[in-house]
Amino acid sequence: MSYLDRINAYQEEMLATLQELIAIPSVETEPGHAGEPFGPDLARALEYVLAWGEKNGFAAKNHAGYAGHLEYGTGEETVGVLVHLDVVPAGEGWKYPPFSGQRAEERIYGRGAIDDKGPAVAAMYALKALKEEGIKLGKKIRLIFGCDEESGWQCMDYYFKHEPKPEYGFTPDAVFPLINCEKGQLGLVIEGEWQELQSGCRIESLSGGTRRNVVPEWAEAVLTFPDQQSLQAFKASIPETKVNEVQLSTGQAEHQLRIRVKGVSAHASLPQDGDNAITKLVEIISGIKGTGGFWPAVRFIQECFGRETDGRGLEINCHDQISGDLTINLGVLKTEQRKVMMEVDIRYPLCTSGEELEEKIEAKLAAYHLKINACSALPPHYLDANNWLIRTLLRVYQEETGEQATPLAIGGRTYAVTLGNAVAFGPVFPGRPELAHQKDEYISVQDLMACTRIFARALYELAKAGAERG
Numbered sequence: 329m330s331y332l333d334r335i336n337a338y339q340e341e342m343l344a345t346l347q348e349l350i351a352i353p354s355v356e357t358e359p360g361h362a363g364e365p366f367g368p369d370l371a372r373a374l375e376y377v378l379a380w381g382e383k384n385g386f387a388a389k390n391h392a393g394y395a396g397h398l399e400y401g402t403g404e405e406t407v408g409v410l411v412h413l414d415v416v417p418a419g420e421g422w423k424y425p426p427f428s429g430q431r432a433e434e435r436i437y438g439r440g441a442i443d444d445k446g447p448a449v450a451a452m453y454a455l456k457a458l459k460e461e462g463i464k465l466g467k468k469i470r471l472i473f474g475c476d477e478e479s480g481w482q483c484m485d486y487y488f489k490h491e492p493k494p495e496y497g498f499t500p501d502a503v504f505p506l507i508n509c510e511k512g513q514l515g516l517v518i519e520g521e522w523q524e525l526q527s528g529c530r531i532e533s534l535s536g537g538t539r540r541n542v543v544p545e546w547a548e549a550v551l552t553f554p555d556q557q558s559l560q561a562f563k564a565s566i567p568e569t570k571v572n573e574v575q576l577s578t579g580q581a582e583h584q585l586r587i588r589v590k591g592v593s594a595h596a597s598l599p600q601d602g603d604n605a606i607t608k609l610v611e612i613i614s615g616i617k618g619t620g621g622f623w624p625a626v627r628f629i630q631e632c633f634g635r636e637t638d639g640r641g642l643e644i645n646c647h648d649q650i651s652g653d654l655t656i657n658l659g660v661l662k663t664e665q666r667k668v669m670m671e672v673d674i675r676y677p678l679c680t681s682g683e684e685l686e687e688k689i690e691a692k693l694a695a696y697h698l699k700i701n702a703c704s705a706l707p708p709h710y711l712d713a714n715n716w717l718i719r720t721l722l723r724v725y726q727e728e729t730g731e732q733a734t735p736l737a738i739g740g741r742t743y744a745v746t747l748g749n750a751v752a753f754g755p756v757f758p759g760r761p762e763l764a765h766q767k768d769e770y771i772s773v774q775d776l777m778a779c780t781r782i783f784a785r786a787l788y789e790l791a792k793a794g795a796e797r798g
């Protein structure tokens with residue numbers, strides 16, 4: 329019997345294990361007793377998988393409830409697989425209770441089924457298959473369980489304070505085939521003051537969006553026009569195609585208008601999938617005559633963002649073969665008394681850097697009486713496609729699925745970053761719906777078993793005696 333045949337024989341046991349793990353509602357809460365930094369349910373989920381490991385003959389270690397691992401094999405180097413046991417809250421409207429692990433339609437339903445308890449169970453049984461088959465390895469394998477991937481990644485900060493990073497690794501917390509490029513991220517807070525010598529229409533307030541990393545769904549402006557005639561002229565200028573998205577109401581003072589604009593929300597790493605309500609609002613009011621006050625900030629948005637999402641207006645648009653286009657999202661706009669504030673999220677390709685972008689943007693801002701007030705930067709996470717780890721994982725994926733596989737680049741961040749020399753590998757196969765964080769989250773039995781075979785084979789190829797060293 330080979331380790332791959334063994335996996336098929338585990339199927340019913342695996343489904344039962346996954347159901348039991350889903351039944352622990354491991355949503356992060358306030359800390360409990362010692363060893364429960366993310367609440368008692370997460371501590372219970374971690375104890376559950378570690379007890380499973382001990383029962384199956386693996387060395388188990390619990391790092392104060394932050395994270396833990398199961399270990400198999402010996403060797404100087406370590407191959408790490410990182411999964412997480414925390415889940416986001418269930419939300420409403422499920423067809424099966426979210427913490428039941430209901431089996432239906434050849435799927436296991438429940439919060440965490442695909443993100444990330446299903447992949448955790450797949451990795452556990454991949455390891456079990458290698459062990460029971462008595463496969464000799466040249467490296468250690470560590471299956472690492474994190475407990476707060478969905479909130480702050482404190483679990484990995486704590487864990488890697490006490491444990492060395494594995495030399496190679498993968499984390500099944502995204503998609504197949506694998507992600508070898510996660511773009512760089514730059515977050516900016518841009519601020520300005522109310523400008524004296526205000527004339528024409530007066531902007532009383534501006535607001536829109538809630539978070540930098542979300543395409544804003546709404547935006548609002550309160551404007552006072554100098555007279556009824558200019559107010560009416562503005563109303564008449566709104567194209568009929570926009571009437572469904574623009575809500576007008578009278579303000580408190582004379583000739584005052586409140587304009588509320590609806591957009592479509594999306595993640596900031598895919599701004600082209602949304603419809604930014606802030607830039608749409610600015611487009612609608614940009615024809616109004618007005619200077620000073622908050623108008624410079626509006627002119628900045630009009631001229632340097634427009635309706636583009638690739639940074640063209642700021643002259644920072646760029647592209648490379650590996651990572652694709654730069655993307656930009658104006659996520660928040662706010663005025664408070666005499667201050668205006670904007671929050672901007674940029675995902676940049678390998679061909680530029682956070683410093684270069686910041687410099688270019690700074691140079692644009694002066695003309696609008698604006699400046700960068702705070703900045704956060706995360707460099708890209710990138711592993712060359714010729715890297716042995718990448719080549720091995722792609723080959724395993726191709727051999728198991730029969731599909732051609734090329735590495736992917738994304739604007740988001742995956743858990744792989746915390747492992748170092750590691751990439752996101754699975755669990756969602758191409759063409760499957762995106763179910764993470766949704767109601768009716770599930771993993772199909774077929775995909776769970778396919779993941780297990782792919783992980784077992786990947787671990788074997790990476791850790792077998794005589795496998796290439798970095």
Ligand SMILES: [Zn+2]
Nearest residue numbers: 443444477501
């Ligand atoms: Zn996840």
